[in-house]
Amino acid sequence: MDPVQLKDKIYWVGAVDWDMRYFHGPIFSTHRGTTYNSYLIVDEKIALVDTVYPPFAGEMLKRIKKVIDPSRIDCIIINHVEIDHSGALPEVMKLAPGAKIYCSPRAREGLRKHFQGEWDYRVVKTGDELPLGRRTLSFIEAPMLHWPDSMFTYVKEEALLMPNDAFGQHLASAFRFDDQVDNKMIMEEAARYYANILYPFSGLVLKKLEELAALGIPISMIAPSHGIIWRKNPGQIIEAYRRWASGDWLPKAVVVYDTMWGSTAAMARAIVEGLASEGVDARLFKVSLRDINGIITELLEARLLVVGSPTINRSYLSALSPFLDDLAGLKPVNRLGAAFGSYGWSRGAVKDIEAKLEAAGLTLAGEGLEIAWVPDAGELESCRQWGRALARKIKEK
């Protein structure tokens, strides 16, 4: 694939990773692969904005060489230290040893620890500018979106925002722009990215959106560091981030469970029937069969999360642990929770699940539901009633 021109003499020179299936170690399944987006700005000075994951350094350099000799690179902007973006920096520095590296103070610390390179660092803060000739870069710090070092780069004359991880998606594609790719698929991956990476920083996302609005800068294109570039409708992803970070919701419930001999499964199905009978879009997930990142993504719209497990060893099934642990870290915004499960001679699962839901910041919507051994017809009706009562809670503002 050749370099792709975004604007006059501004090129995508990154890499497409069709095979990446797990990101951040095993915790994020990237079922549609990803891209590492690096951008080359050719002006009186030549700037490279971010690099790529080390295995793709050669691919990036080949693309750069189709535009310029890499030794001509004057400035390298590192918006974020994480290795998928800074990893090819040593290879670029071998070819352009005189290049100056522009980054936030925390990024300089991180780069020094990652690469031990004593390069020519130029630390920048919000409002600082770097004139390149016809174009000027300005920098906007964005700490904790999603690392302390993160920042955005803005090309003023082109109204082009390069926000690194923010507004990105793990989505490999032969195309680079939002008007070339199915919009539903892009938004699915953008939502999955937000829910599984940015959810805990939602308060900061809202503040950053307000800051961008207050700066009054026009944005004609958003070029993130992963996935598709927003050129047709950059407002679409800004509005989605506002919605997700605000905790907006639909009358929807996510029921997540696992089961030993089918009693908790039977309860789960009856609860879904109760929720649905009140018009709630209830979705059922047996956690051991499903993709946890996909369940977490469902929570971007669902008001209610219901979690069920039988009691074993006085607590919940370990099959639920990865999901509940992920939830505790990601802290969904403005969500209700409830717990249920079957038990034999002792209880414990429901109490422990409730503690986990509260630790994740959810508000309990009501008392948990526990049924001994195997639910009979009357008890299954109680499950439906419980689901109906939860549905009414969802509708309360």
Ligand code: FEO
């Ligand atoms: Fe935070 Fe795409 O790295």
